[in-house]
Amino acid sequence: MSQTLSPAPHPDPEARRGARKLTLVSHPLCPYVQRAAIALHEKSVPFTRTDIDLAAKPDWFLRLSPTGKTPMLLVGGVPLFESAAIIDYLDDTEAPKLHPAHPLERARHRGWIQFSSDMLDGIGALYNAPDAESFAARAKALRARFERVEADLTGPWFAGAAFSLVDAAFAPVFRYFDTFDRIGDFGVLTGLARVAAWRARLAARPSVRAAAPADYNDRLARFLLARRSHISALMAGAL
Ligand SMILES: N[C@@H](CCC(=O)N[C@@H](CS)C(=O)NCC(=O)O)C(=O)O
Known part of the structure; x- marks a missing residue:
């Protein structure tokens, strides 16, 4: 045989x-x-x-x-x-597992990863907004999503004590705000205390720090300035 x-x-x-x-x-x-x-x-x-x-x-x-x-x-x-x-x-x-072992929890985490992708689309819509009116409407829509995150976030990481792929997916969402904060307060994250604590914790994580080049903020600022959108006009005065 x-x-x-x-x-x-x-x-x-x-x-x-x-x-x-x-x-x-x-x-x-x-x-x-x-x-x-x-x-x-x-x-x-x-x-x-x-x-x-x-x-x-x-x-x-x-x-x-x-x-x-x-x-x-x-x-x-x-x-x-x-x-x-x-x-x-x-x-x-590859170990360690960053998704939960239980299929129900894993499916929920995949849903949140998609939610973070939709938020990245919302961030793109914000920085491409052509005028103050659309910028304000898009900032408000993005804030509504962060309010939902604030309500569902367990802490210290998204789903509790273990860092998961949901944390990995949201870290780049927050990284945009390091540059946005240099331009102005758009009211997107204001008063969301649990989100703020999560954002700070993610920013300090070595894997998150290593995931983007050291000059990321300056590169992003140049990219935003070149959009010729409402945010570019705001930047002309702020940076
Ligand atoms: N759904 C894709 C989105 C990837 C994506 O949009 N990548 C952008 C850069 S961040 C890209 O390659 N854009 C070039 C293009 O669309 O031509 C994923 O999750 O990988």
Whole structure:
């Protein structure tokens, strides 16, 4: 009887990692990339980060990525796309687990990760608002989402004592406000005490600090100024 055997895993963990070299294809300002970088750091997984110019996407990237968006994680040459799928894969393959073990809780966490993606869309809508009126309406809509977060947040991390992928997904949301706060108080986070404590805790987490370049705030400020939107006009006086 013939038998098909898969090769035995190499006994050396470093050699095993080598067979599955990880490259995170990134953009310095991309909040979705930060999710993956945070998960990799939390799991102490070595990886190479390759930044690309999203205004002039390289051919190799377009060939590999069906969406043409960052992040893309190359796993030994296999392209993974969509940040939620990437962090799920990392959680399936690398310890410690950052998703809850219970399927019901895990599904709830995935819902909150999608909620944070919708908030990133809301942040994009805010910084692209063309005038004061639309800016105020978009700030109000974003605040309503943060009020919902304030109500559902357990603390000290989103779901209690353990740092989870929901924390990894929200950290880049808050990072925008480090730059927004230099421009003005848009009333989005005002008076949300539990959210404020969570934001401060996330900002101090080594994985969160390492997920964006040191000059992130200055890069983001330049990006916002170039939008020629309402926020750019506010910045002309504030920065
Ligand atoms: N749903 C995607 C969103 C990724 C995304 O929007 N990436 C942006 C940069 S932060 C991008 O690559 N934009 C370039 C483009 O859309 O052409 C995910 O979660 O990975």
